[in-house]
Amino acid sequence: MTASVLVTGGAGYIGSHTCKALAARGLMPVVLDDLGRGHAGAVRWGPLYTGDIGDVELVQRVVREHDIRSIVHFAAYAYVGESMQEPEKYFLNNLVKSIQMLSAARACGVRHVVFSSTCATYGLPDEVPIRETQPQRPVNPYGESKLAVERVLRWLGSVHELGWVALRYFNAAGADPDGEIGEDHHVETHLIPRVIQAALGSLPAVDIFGTDYPTPDGTAIRDYIHVADLAAAHVAALEHLLRGGESLALNLGTGTGSSVREVVAAVERRGGRPVPVCEMPRRAGDPPALVADASLAHRVLGWSPRWSSLEQIVDTAWQWHSGRLATAAPSENAR
Numbered sequence: 001m002t003a004s005v006l007v008t009g010g011a012g013y014i015g016s017h018t019c020k021a022l023a024a025r026g027l028m029p030v031v032l033d034d035l036g037r038g039h040a041g042a043v044r045w046g047p048l049y050t051g052d053i054g055d056v057e058l059v060q061r062v063v064r065e066h067d068i069r070s071i072v073h074f075a076a077y078a079y080v081g082e083s084m085q086e087p088e089k090y091f092l093n094n095l096v097k098s099i100q101m102l103s104a105a106r107a108c109g110v111r112h113v114v115f116s117s118t119c120a121t122y123g124l125p126d127e128v129p130i131r132e133t134q135p136q137r138p139v140n141p142y143g144e145s146k147l148a149v150e151r152v153l154r155w156l157g158s159v160h161e162l163g164w165v166a167l168r169y170f171n172a173a174g175a176d177p178d179g180e181i182g183e184d185h186h187v188e189t190h191l192i193p194r195v196i197q198a199a200l201g202s203l204p205a206v207d208i209f210g211t212d213y214p215t216p217d218g219t220a221i222r223d224y225i226h227v228a229d230l231a232a233a234h235v236a237a238l239e240h241l242l243r244g245g246e247s248l249a250l251n252l253g254t255g256t257g258s259s260v261r262e263v264v265a266a267v268e269r270r271g272g273r274p275v276p277v278c279e280m281p282r283r284a285g286d287p288p289a290l291v292a293d294a295s296l297a298h299r300v301l302g303w304s305p306r307w308s309s310l311e312q313i314v315d316t317a318w319q320w321h322s323g324r325l326a327t328a329a330p331s332e333n334a335r
Contacts, residue, residue, distance in 0.1 A: 009074030011038030253292025
């Protein structure tokens with residue numbers, strides 16, 4: 001009998017890619033998603049239950065029906081700017097509903113949780129590359145809500161022996177190398193798809209926020225990690241827990257940053273056309289550089305990025321977005 005794994009938010013961008021990776025390892029991803037920001041068409045490797053993770057009765061029914069013992073938890077709001085405007089919305093959805101879901105699932109026998117956390121829990125880092133030992137001082141409600149869930153997991157692990165891994169990843173990017181799923185946010189805020197949209201003419205220009213940072217070309221540097229590599233890390237973290245591995249938090253990144261101008265240049269090379277840009281002032285709270293030290297994930301999980309060179313990320317993203325633009329009727333795809 002194939003073991004089932006509950007994937008909350010599995011109709012979303014990273015969640016859907018992780019479902020594909022779980023299925024490739026012989027596991028059945030059972031998706032619970034309210035489809036508010038995900039897409040039913042991205043759920044292709046297991047059943048979909050449409051509903052809220054805060055619905056205790058639904059959570060327990062799904063867990064019991066599929067004899068689930070493990071959860072990969074993605075379901076969350078993830079827009080920093082929105083969180084600054086509506087903090088209560090983020091704490092209700094990301095924290096309160098996570099507690100409701102975890103409590104309901106644990107009561108039904110769930111023993112392992114892999115949690116989709118974020119580098120936003122660090123806030124403005126003291127050092128770069130960022131290690132897991134750095135202080136966590138979020139500067140927005142999104143990061144604060146994710147850090148709060150990490151703390152809940154620590155206490156659940158201590159009191160109830162729930163095994164957990166929190167994966168703090170940096171800038172998710174790219175698309176499925178096979179072209180089956182990709183990135184399709186309702187409001188696209190991520191840099192790489194916006195640069196591609198500008199290159200393809202579906203966006204007038206891409207904004208560059210800040211050109212006077214203390215970086216080689218004056219623009220902010222970020223650590224871009226391919227979504228397929230993130231998916232592989234979630235599977236590796238789950239297998240770590242199933243082997244009896246310790247609970248812990250891990251960074252996921254490449255250890256190499258790319259500036260905004262470097263991203264624009266990479267898209268121009270891939271597309272063979274210029275990208276119109278609009279230089280803007282810095283945004284408040286944006287650090288000059290965010291780069292991960294992911295050596296602990298390599299030691300604990302045996303995980304290393306395979307698809308995360310800037311060229312590979314841009315290539316898979318370009319294929320995905322240009323293919324969608326070329327179709328007469330847009331299809332449903334991953335968040």
